[in-house]
Amino acid sequence: MSGRTTAATPPPGAAPPARHPEAPAPGEIIGSHYEYCFGCGGGVAHGLHLQTRAGEGVSVTAEFQVKEAHQGAPGLAHGGVLATALDETLGGLGWLLRVIAVTGRLETDFVRPVPVGAVLHLEAEVVAVAGRKIFCTATGRIGAPDGPVAVRADALFIEVKIDHFIENGRKQEIQAVLADPDQVKVARAFEVNP
Numbered sequence: 001m002s003g004r005t006t007a008a009t010p011p012p013g014a015a016p017p018a019r020h021p022e023a024p025a026p027g028e029i030i031g032s033h034y035e036y037c038f039g040c041g042g043g044v045a046h047g048l049h050l051q052t053r054a055g056e057g058v059s060v061t062a063e064f065q066v067k068e069a070h071q072g073a074p075g076l077a078h079g080g081v082l083a084t085a086l087d088e089t090l091g092g093l094g095w096l097l098r099v100i101a102v103t104g105r106l107e108t109d110f111v112r113p114v115p116v117g118a119v120l121h122l123e124a125e126v127v128a129v130a131g132r133k134i135f136c137t138a139t140g141r142i143g144a145p146d147g148p149v150a151v152r153a154d155a156l157f158i159e160v161k162i163d164h165f166i167e168n169g170r171k172q173e174i175q176a177v178l179a180d181p182d183q184v185k186v187a188r189a190f191e192v193n194p
């Protein structure tokens with residue numbers, strides 16, 4: 001946590017997070033949740049292709065190599081792309097809690113520039129849970145898991161049901177996903193294992 005008091009700071013009485021008994025084991029790769037996700041999908045040519053791994057407790061790690069397509073200033077990663085890397089890593093925490101959750105708030109600090117070609121080592125953890133609200137934090141370090149901090153975030157994720165996507169997503173993509181038995185199986189498993 002950054003120490004600031006904001007909407008992404010847990011209120012008094014928020015509970016410590018509990019790792020779900022069926023969470024992926026520490027070190028296990030958490031596969032992409034959607035082929036066309038800009039953060040993790042293999043079907044997006046200039047996407048981030050983040051591969052997230054379960055950590056200890058309620059935490060995950062991930063790596064992101066900055067490519068030419070991710071530039072803002074010449075030779076440097078775009079801040080919005082770095083925020084996406086943080087957001088996607090934080091999104092992986094749902095697999096540890098075994099809930100479906102979306103970003104409500106993402107407060108990002110950009111600490112140092114990240115050059116093209118650098119590998120950003122990301123880690124995220126849940127700090128506390130209060131009802132549907134999941135308070136979490138993430139850090140991205142350059143070059144190594146203990147490298148210099150380049151970006152960090154405090155975030156509030158909100159638990160949702162699958163209907164959130166079915167009701168709000170464009171119909172053609174929703175229909176394609178609902179026609180894929182593997183995708184439906186994964187999503188329903190989250191709903192019947194609160």
Ligand SMILES: CCCCCCCCCC(=O)SCCNC(=O)CCNC(=O)[C@H](O)C(C)(C)COP(=O)(O)OP(=O)(O)OC[C@H]1O[C@@H](n2cnc3c(N)ncnc32)[C@H](O)[C@@H]1OP(=O)(O)O
Nearest residue numbers: 007033087088091100101102103104105131133156158160
């Ligand atoms: C299959 C797995 C998919 C995983 C995808 C991971 C991808 C990476 C993560 C993402 O980028 S997700 C995409 C970006 N996020 C969104 O598109 C979310 C858009 N926002 C919404 O859909 C709704 O605003 C939201 C579902 C977040 C909340 O609406 P709800 O009507 O369900 O909740 P409500 O407004 O009743 O708020 C519930 C609580 O959360 C609080 N809250 C909601 N949004 C907040 C916010 N933005 N900031 C602070 N607090 C917020 C709200 O005050 C309240 O607190 P209390 O219970 O204490 O009263």
